[in-house]
Amino acid sequence: MALVSVTELLLKADREGYAVGAFNANNMEIVQAIAQAAAMENAPVIMQASQGAIKYAGLDYITGMVKMAADEYKVPIALHLDHGTDFDQVVKCIRSGFSSVMYDGSKLTLKENIAMTNKVLDMARPIGVSVEAELGKIGGTEDHVHVDAKDAMYTDPEEARIFVEETGVESLAIAIGTAHGQYKGEPHLDFERLEKIKQLVKIPIVLHGSSGVPDNAIQKAIKLGVCKVNIDTNIREAFVWEMRKIINDNPDEIDPRKILGPAREAAVDIIRQKIRLFGSSNKA
Structure with missing residues (x-):
C-alpha cells in the first residue's frame, strides 16, 4: 500500500472519536516494530521522523524503510516530519x-x-502533502528542539482560532501541559483549555509529549478532540531497557541480532498497547 496522508487518517479519527498513534521511527528495528504492531492491531499508524532522526539515519534511509513497510503491510501508514523547524x-x-x-x-x-x-x-497542498503546525511552546527536549519549563507556554484559544482561520492548516499541535522526554512527576493537562480550543477550531488536534501521560488523561483528551497522539520516549524506554536486560544476562553476547531482536519485540508490545489505548485498533 502506498503511503497515505495524515489528513486522511485524522479526519476519519475525528469523525469516529479515536486517535491515530504517531510513533517516532529512529532506526530499522523501530520502523519494523511500528509496522508489525499496526498490522497485528489492524490499525492505521503515522511513522514520524524528527530532524535528529533524519540526521542520524539519513533521509533516504528513513524514507526507504517506511515505504518498504507500507508496501509490506496492508494497513494505512503515513510518513511524517516531526518538528520541522x-x-x-x-x-x-x-x-x-x-x-x-x-x-x-x-x-x-x-x-x-x-x-x-x-x-x-x-x-x-498542490501535491497532496498534509501539514501540521504548532501553536504554544511544549516544554522539554526532543532531539535538538528544547524548551525550558519556564519558557513553556500554553496555547491561547483565541490565537488558535486566528491561526487556523488565516492558514487553513490541516491539524494543530497545542500546548496544554505535556512535555517532551521523561516526566519528573505526573503531568496535569488543561482539559478546559483543550475543550475551548476544539470549540473554536474545527480541525484535528495533536498532542505531543504523550509518553508518561496517564492513560485516563489520554482517553479524556481524545474524547475532547485530540486525534493524533505522539509517542517516542515510551518506545525508546522499552527498546533500550530490553537491550540492557539481554546484555546484562548475556555479557559475552556479540550478535547484535540477538540483542536488537528482543528489543524490537518489546517495542512492538508497547506500540500495540498504545494503539489500543487510542481506540484505533481495527480502524485500518
Missing part, C-alpha cells in the same frame, strides 16, 4: 516522498508563524 528540511522531506510534514513555528510570533506556515502550505 527548518524550511529547507521541510522541502527536502517533501521531495523525498514524505506524505506529511510538521512546520514548528512555535518559537515565532503569531504573525511570523502564520506567514511561515502558509509558505509551507503553498508548497505542500
